[in-house]
Amino acid sequence: MTSNNSDASTNTDTSSASSVTSSLGPLDLEKGQGTKEQSIEEIVASLGDTVGKTRVDNPKMSATGVDVFYADKQAIFGVDLDIANNEVISMIGPSGCGKSTLLRCLNRMNDTIPICKVTGELTLDGEDIYGRDTDPVLLRARVGMVFQKPNPFPKSIYENVAYGPRLHGLSRNKSELDDIVITSLRKAGIFEEVKDRLDAPGTGLSGGQQQRLCIARTIACSPEVILMDEPCSALDPIATAKIEELINELSENYAIAIVTHSMQQAARVSQRTAYFHLGKLVEVGHTADIFTNPRHELTEKYITGRFG
Amino acid sequence: MKQFNPEGHTNHQFDVELNDVKHKVMTMGGLVESMVSDGLEALLTMNTELGTKVCEDDKTVNKLELEIDRECTRILARRQPAASDLRMVLAIIKTISDLERIGDEAEKLGRISLQMAEETDMPHYYKDLRHLGDHVKTMLREALDAFTRMDVEAAFSTAAKDEAIDTEYANLSRLLISHMMEHPALLSHALNMSWCARSLERIADHACNICEYVIYLVEGRDIRHADLDEMRKQILPAKHG
Known part of the structure; x- marks a missing residue:
């Protein structure tokens, strides 16, 4: 605090x-x-x-009293929140409410912003991720991220996925690497569409395919947590549906946190929903409860479209 | 205290649509209320004109039900309402089906009044039927008021009246049975009266349902099939606290 x-x-x-x-x-x-x-x-x-239960029985990541500052401006105020194993949590709220900032804190993306200061405790499996011994590069392999705009490397489809495992030394030889690439592409639901052109540039795929390629690239590092920052905002409804289906499948094996501006998407993909306002976690609860009977008036106003 | 306000959406057109459908429900409620009143009056005063009117009004009520249903479907499809807006649309869909049933019961009163218009004798239990009818009318009016004002407290106290009406109905039934035994010649007449009493009792049940929808709409708690007093204790003190 x-x-x-x-x-x-x-x-x-x-x-x-x-x-x-x-x-x-x-x-x-x-x-x-x-x-x-x-x-x-x-x-x-x-x-x-905060209204509702911020803690869960099987936390993968936990935030406790997290404050974030950009220079003098405080962006997040004392947030407590658990991200559960094998579950999707969606973070919603108006622009500038701190949801993306919190997401980026979870794999130390904010390290690259010199004026950004994070206080409070953030843990992965109970270990402080801002601790002295934590290597942010290794952390980001365990906590992967998918961004708003698909951003494949200007390399082949194969290389896009192989890059991470190679960097982290996850494979001993070419055939193991091939396995990782194919499994990752398959898990991301894009293998069938690209299996004949793995050497083609990743940037030549459609937007939805590129985003699934980025998800494959994230999965290839065998992360434990996947963070998604508006992964569908640049996609059409069909590609969006595919990604959402994928999120659903992935949640069996990963902890997933997704930031989205589409409330319907939050309602569709997540089991828990967290509502942020002005840097504060206002309410968190089961998605079904939040969307039928939110307890905080601000949550109600936001999800019924009564702001502004 | 939780308050429901259909207005205040950033998208003003949504306000207009919700308000519009709510007003239609109120119109339908008003019409149904007057049908119950007319049906009872037609029965008790042998007024065939009123009896015919009630039967005609039922068609309007049915039309309104279809119309409101269509509008709710449209809102669900186009607006994907959430939270209180979603509960509002759901409550309306349920409310109008109860209103339509009340309309049917009132129409039954009107129809029976037409059948019995030729009979001249007025057995003494008409007084009891009027008494029951007045209570049911009051309950229906209060339920519709609770809906219009989204008033949880009024919804609770109105729903609680159902029990007294059930008792009154049971008493009237006993009276009718003893009457049937004493005057077997007037059996069919007494049977008709029994149907009417039954209709009135059903109307009270539907009014009670509407109260439950109001509570669901405002509080987000489904109190159907639960102990009314218990739920009232849970919901109301929290609001005064």
Whole structure:
């Protein structure tokens, strides 16, 4: 917890003790806008504690009291969240709510941004991933990532998938490498479409195929967790459906966290849903509950399209 | 306290559609309410004109049911509502099917009134039928009010009235049975009265269902087939707390 955050929370002590529905942000927000300008910390504090169970029985990754700053600006405020094994968790919320930032913290993608500072605890199988002994390159092999835009290397389809295993020394010889490439392509549901042209450039595939190639590339490093940052936003509905089907299959073997702007997609693919607002985790719960009966008013407003 | 507000969508057209369908349900509710009132009056005053009107109104109610159903289907397909919007559409789909059934029961009252219009004697149990009918009418009106205002407290207290109406119906049935034994010649007449009492009792059941949908809509809790008092304790104190 930052000092800012705890200072602000004392201001709203009276409201934070009461029930979920009465300690709501939006009322405070509107009041604040009418009378005096509230600081972001005050607004965040007025959101109250996270609603719902942030912890699970079989956590793969855990975030505890995570704060993230970009220079002076705080992007995430004291987030507690578990990512369970063999489960898909979707993270939703308006732009700038910190969902992507949190996702990128999970495999230390934010290391590349010099002004970014992460505090609090983030663990993978109970081990601190920001610890001194943790090699971010190895971490990223265990926690893979798929990005918004398909970004295959300007190499052949085969090389795109083989790159990671080769880098991490996952194969002893060519035939083992071939096996990894074929299995990964198959798991990503694209093998049948590309088996005759593994030497063709990956960039020559269609958008949906490229994205599945990127997923194959991620799987090839045999990760334990797959992070997806809006993996379907550049794809057509058919390619999207294929990726979603794939997410469903992959969740049997991996822990998956997906950031998406499509609420319908979150509803379709995930077992748990986390709703973020202004850098705070507002509510987390079973996807079915979040989409039929959310407990926090802000969640309700967001998923019913009542913002702005 | 949880509040339901069909408005406030960023996409204003969605507000318009939800409001429109809600108003249609209220119109249908109003029509059904007047049908029950007319059907009962037709029966008790041997008013054939009112009896015919009730039978005609039933067709309008059926049309409204189809129309509202179509609109709900359209909203589901085009808007993919979530959370309270989804519960609203689901509650409406269920509510209109209960309203349509109430319409059918009211139509039965009207039809029986037409059949019995020739008979002149007014046995004393008409008083009891009117009494039961008045209670059912009140309950239906309160249920529709609870729906219009999305008022959970009113929905609970209205649903609780169903039990008293069941008792009243049982009493009236006993009265009718003893009447049948005393006057076997008037058996068919008493049997008709029994059907009417049964219809009124069913109307109260449907009104009770509507109250349950209101609670589901606002609170997101399904209280059907649960202990009413228990659910009330669970839901209402939390709101006052």
